[in-house]
Amino acid sequence: MPKISMDWATGMLAGSSVKTSSKTLGQIRSLFHDQEAASQVPVDLELYRVQFYTPVEDGTEGGLFWGSTIIQPGKVGDEYFMTKGHFHRLRNRAEYYATFHGEGALLLMDEKGATRYEKMSPGSMHYIPGHTAHRVANIGSTPLVFAACWPSDAGYDYETIEREGFGARMLERNGKPVLVPRG
Template sequence: LSIIDTANTIDYSNGEIKGESLINATKYLKELPNIFEDQQSFENTDPNKIIYEVQAFLPVKEGLEGGLFFGKTIIYPGKIGDEYFMTKGHFHEKPDRGEFYWGIQGEGILLLMDKNRNTWAEKMYPGSLHYINGHIAHRTINIGESILSFGACWPSDAGHNYQEIMDNGFSARLKEIKGKPQLIPVR
């Protein structure tokens, strides 16, 4: 019998995960066409600007049923036109797989949309806790002047369906209007 230390740790101050079975992804502006509405501002901004970074602890194989993944996303502060830096957003490939998000640093908005394209949003802040039902598309947006960081936990067989959002977007856009974030219906 032995008592061992875990291979992985979390830094609660910023959500950083350390240890084994980690993946890191950096999302540059150039990888995010069709996300922001203002094409002119998109083209006038450095394509190599980092918009967000994802880190995830994948203790089991992607696609395995019954496992869990644990991640952290940071979104840098900034805007393209009047839209704040945000993630691509997605439905899960297996539509009944839910997810938890929790705010760690900064100020954000979790944009949610169901299959009928009804969109709503939740405030994210250090300590906010969000249950994202399966079937619900999710995108995160940094509305603050510092880094937004949040944690996530989701089933290892959830997968990502980016196509739907790439093609049709969300039915509302979060814009800064007179210095305040406002949800604007699309069309």
């Protein structure tokens, strides 16, 4: 097995077999509800970065993947920076999230569109059941860092979210984050 290490102070992974992917604001600005504000964002700004460790081939039944995500603080208009969000392609696959740093909102949506959220703060643990789309918004003023563990055959369905979105958004209202149902 390749050697990796987890820095439990920072929440970051290290090792030659750790892969990284990132998304810029320009790549995902279509997700935000205020498209006028989205048209004026710095497109090259890195919104989030994911490190992941995949000791078995993607799609393997019975394996586990591990990842760390860092989401920068900020907003597009009144909407907090967030990840794209996804259902798992194998819908019944679950996942753990655990927060290291920052303040976040884990949006959870069932297959009928009902959307709720769990507050993320340092040390918080989140069990994401199957059949539940998940997206994370950084509702704080510092980078949000969390780790994830998920089955290696879960896969990703981003398309459903691109097409239909979540049932609610994390928006700033009177200086505070509020879950606002889709109008």
